[in-house]
Amino acid sequence: MTRTWRYAALALTVAAAALGCAAEETPDAGQPGASSLADAVVVEFRIANGSVSPVNARKEAEVGQPIDLVVDSDAADELHVHATPEYTFAVRPAAGQRFRFTVEVPGRVEVELHHAGKIVATVVVRP
Numbered sequence: 610m611t612r613t614w615r616y617a618a619l620a621l622t623v624a625a626a627a628l629g630c631a632a633e634e635t636p637d638a639g640q641p642g643a644s645s646l647a648d649a650v651v652v653e654f655r656i657a658n659g660s661v662s663p664v665n666a667r668k669e670a671e672v673g674q675p676i677d678l679v680v681d682s683d684a685a686d687e688l689h690v691h692a693t694p695e696y697t698f699a700v701r702p703a704a705g706q707r708f709r710f711t712v713e714v715p716g717r718v719e720v721e722l723h724h725a726g727k728i729v730a731t732v733v734v735r736p
Contacts, residue, residue: 649675649709652720652730656682656700661722666730672715676732678708687723692716692734 650670655662670676678688681704690696693714700706700722712718712734720730 649677650732651677651679652732653679654681654729656680656684656686656722656725658683659725661725661727661729663729665728668730668732670712670732670734672713672734672736673711674734675709675711676718678710678720678730680706680708682706686725688729689721689723690718691721692718 650668652666652668654666668676678698680688680700682700683702684700685702686700688696688698688700688708690698690710692710692712693716696708696710698708712732715734715736718732718734719728720732721727722729
C-alpha cells in the first residue's frame with residue numbers, strides 16, 4: 610500500500626470514529642432511548658448588567674429526564690447543579706448557551722449561579 614493510500618485509510622478511519630462518537634453524544638430523536646428537546650424540562654434565564662432574571666424559577670422533572678439550562682449572558686460565570694450526580698457548567702458571555710443534564714436521585718435540585726450568588730432554579734425531581 611502506498612503512503613497516500615495509508616493516509617487516506619487513516620483519515621477515513623478517524624472520520625468514521627468521529628461520526629460514531631457524535632452519534633452517541635447526540636442521538637436522533639427517532640432512535641430507541643433517545644430524547645428530543647421536546648422531552649426536556651427547560652429553564653431559561655438571562656444574566657445582564659450584573660442582574661439575573663428570573664431568580665429561583667420552579668420546575669418539575671422525573672428521574673432520568675433531561676433538564677436543559679438555556680442561558681443568555683453578558684458575563685462569564687459558573688453554574689453549579691446541586692444534585693446526584695453534581696454538575697458544573699462554564700457560562701460564557703454569549704447568547705443561547707444550552708447545558709443538558711439528568712438527575713438520578715429524586716429530590717430538590719438547586720441550580721446556582723456561582724459568582725452571582727443566585728439560585729436560578731429549583732427543580733423537584735420525582736421518581
